[in-house]
Amino acid sequence: MNFEAFRKIEERAFYALVAALGLVVLAGLGSAYYMETHGHVVTGMTNQIVWGLPHVFAVFLIVAASGVLNVASIGSVFGKPMYKARAPLSGLLAIAMLAGGLTVLMLDLGRPDRLIVAMTHFNFKSIFALNVIFYTGFFTIVAIYLWTMMERKMHGYSKYAGFAAFIWRLALTTATGSIFGFLVARQAYSSAVLAPMFIIMSFSYGLAVFIIVQSFMYAWNGMKIDPTILRRMKNLLATFVAAVFYFTLVYHMTNLYFAKEWAFERFILLEGGVFTTLFWVGQILIGTVLPLAILLHPVLGKKSRAVFLSALLIIAGAFSQLYVIIIGGQAFPLDIFPGMQQSSSFFDGVIHAYHPTLPEFLLGVSGVGIALLLTTIAVRVLHFIPQDDFRQISTEMMTD
Amino acid sequence: MSNDVDNSLNDKEQVNPRRQFLGWSAAIAGLAIAPGVTLFDLAHGRPADEPASSKIRWGMLIDSTKCASGCDDCVSACGKENGFSGMSETDSQWIRKIELKDLRTGNSHSLPMMCQHCENPPCVDVCPTGASFKRADGIVLVDRHICIGCRYCMMACPYKARSFVHQEIENQNPDVPRGKGCVEACTLCVQRIDNDLQPACVEACSSKAMLFGDLNDPNSEISKRIATSATTQVRADLNLNVGIRYQGI
Known part of the structure; x- marks a missing residue:
């Protein structure tokens, strides 16, 4: 095929992709309008399960957004050229995913029309309000960081901007984890371990997303990733997946040590129905054991398709994990009178059911749509595809 | 109030039984209404422009x-x-x-x-x-x-x-x-x-x-x-x- 023919097909494919993603975003916006005009009664959310599927998507996107920036941080802050070549794409994905996540979060509000109130009234004791500042700051800092990387004259400042972005993203994910960690009364939350756990989750989800997008871009352009680079990235990914597992272990072990948490742990680990299944099959088997087995396998671990598959499995595990944390944590009833059997017309003492509806699912998916749409357009308009300088990388390999 | 006005008039003018009757009626009516007015004021509670007090919990x-x-x-x-x-x-x-x-x-x-x-x-x-x-x-x-x-x-x-x-x-x-x-x-x-x-x-x-x-x-x-x-x-x-x-x- 000659170049001209390839260019034509490629252009059509680009517009088809943009149109498809645009439809996903439109469906989400339509759902949000439907939810706002009818009220949240059209969703599966209730006065018992107050945060639902949109929050699972939003938290995933926000956590992964901060994590995907790690690729750039490893390049700029820790001076690894292989990651430096990937820094612009990593910064772009970070901005796009955060935008997607925040849109979902904002459109799920009871009063999304009062966004201006959220931007002008701040209760500084609220970690939620601090998150608003962290998110806005993240956009600005990462945008400056991208500028220092893409503008030749600004290259000298790139390291400093990268360092600021790295510190900021750690603070941001600490704050996101603390949204749950600061909930004193709920058995599932109220734990300092959630903040570092969210940071390590962001490392894992973010790198998995990066590998998927990078593989897609390479395939789109008919390029092949260098085996050395692939090996480096998959080893790092395996380390992050293992670290998430470690934190999960610590979280549940701590709870199992406290007699007051036994009922909650029995619920999540043994008797919680969909939550127990999602924990063991979704998070542990699909999201942890299988990807680790693939990534650490001497033959499979070297194949780019296998690495791509394990990144997909990690994302599936991530959604399972967040579903268990966010929905499972609310499904277990509050223990208002410890040691007593409780019942009321307000569903005290019973496991709360949650049946997500189509509008809230579409709203959640549209967050992913927004992230991918922004990435697709930006990659096309600007030059974001990783360009490796192999002389530098081989020097790096020798010095390690 | 109306009673005071009536008295001041009485000082200057000759006592008029009809006026005196009106004056006494007004005074009695005022006395009868006063507790009601006071009660209404009490029942009204805290005025709208007065902030809630931290002296109360x-x-x-x-x-x-x-x-x-x-x-x-x-x-x-x-x-x-x-x-x-x-x-x-x-x-x-x-x-x-x-x-x-x-x-x-x-x-x-x-x-x-x-x-x-x-x-x-x-x-x-x-x-x-x-x-x-x-x-x-x-x-x-x-x-x-x-x-x-x-x-x-x-x-x-x-x-x-x-x-x-x-x-x-x-x-x-x-x-x-x-x-x-x-x-x-x-x-x-x-x-x-x-x-x-x-x-x-x-x-x-x-x-x-x-x-x-x-x-x-x-x-x-x-x-x-x-x-x-x-x-x-x-x-x-x-x-x-x-x-x-x-x-x-």
Whole structure:
């Protein structure tokens, strides 16, 4: 095929992709309008399960957004050229995913029309309000960081901007984890371990997303990733997946040590129905054991398709994990009178059911749509595809 | 006042029996109306332009030994006063009856549960816009104008006391504005308290299990009862210093 023919097909494919993603975003916006005009009664959310599927998507996107920036941080802050070549794409994905996540979060509000109130009234004791500042700051800092990387004259400042972005993203994910960690009364939350756990989750989800997008871009352009680079990235990914597992272990072990948490742990680990299944099959088997087995396998671990598959499995595990944390944590009833059997017309003492509806699912998916749409357009308009300088990388390999 | 005017006229003019009669009538009428006027003024409670005082801390003492299982007078009175009904998973319930059974002893209780009006309310701490707030007299409220409906307060409340308005509301009580997309909870019937009335639930409780009053006033009945009998704060381990106290659990 000659170049001209390839260019034509490629252009059509680009517009088809943009149109498809645009439809996903439109469906989400339509759902949000439907939810706002009818009220949240059209969703599966209730006065018992107050945060639902949109929050699972939003938290995933926000956590992964901060994590995907790690690729750039490893390049700029820790001076690894292989990651430096990937820094612009990593910064772009970070901005796009955060935008997607925040849109979902904002459109799920009871009063999304009062966004201006959220931007002008701040209760500084609220970690939620601090998150608003962290998110806005993240956009600005990462945008400056991208500028220092893409503008030749600004290259000298790139390291400093990268360092600021790295510190900021750690603070941001600490704050996101603390949204749950600061909930004193709920058995599932109220734990300092959630903040570092969210940071390590962001490392894992973010790198998995990066590998998927990078593989897609390479395939789109008919390029092949260098085996050395692939090996480096998959080893790092395996380390992050293992670290998430470690934190999960610590979280549940701590709870199992406290007699007051036994009922909650029995619920999540043994008797919680969909939550127990999602924990063991979704998070542990699909999201942890299988990807680790693939990534650490001497033959499979070297194949780019296998690495791509394990990144997909990690994302599936991530959604399972967040579903268990966010929905499972609310499904277990509050223990208002410890040691007593409780019942009321307000569903005290019973496991709360949650049946997500189509509008809230579409709203959640549209967050992913927004992230991918922004990435697709930006990659096309600007030059974001990783360009490796192999002389530098081989020097790096020798010095390690 | 009119009496004074009449007297001054009398000094200058010759006594006119008809005028004198009118004067005395006005004075008697004034005396008759005066207590009514004074009472009206007292019943009017705190004027609208006067802020709530931190000298007062409104609270409630609920005696679960007097609270009958199956009785929901307080719940229906609250619904009538504040304009809500329905008990589905998406309906607001500002107050609910909880039936408790001690798993070890088999001892059972029945009690109303609502916003506990904490001194250190977690809902106020977590609210991003400051819509959740505590009034100077200890009542925890939601400012419906700046609530964005994020429901973080509902996640934070240890008592599951808050509800989210899931759909359009009709036939509202003008004194209790509610709105779709906002969070709401027991206001201790702030619209009644400010008019020197008791909360609707307290007034409706036929077994007198609920006592409302000022926790800061050592001479109030509620303070005396709390000083002399064993009372409980629900989830006292959280150290929130709640305004609603229980007896008998």
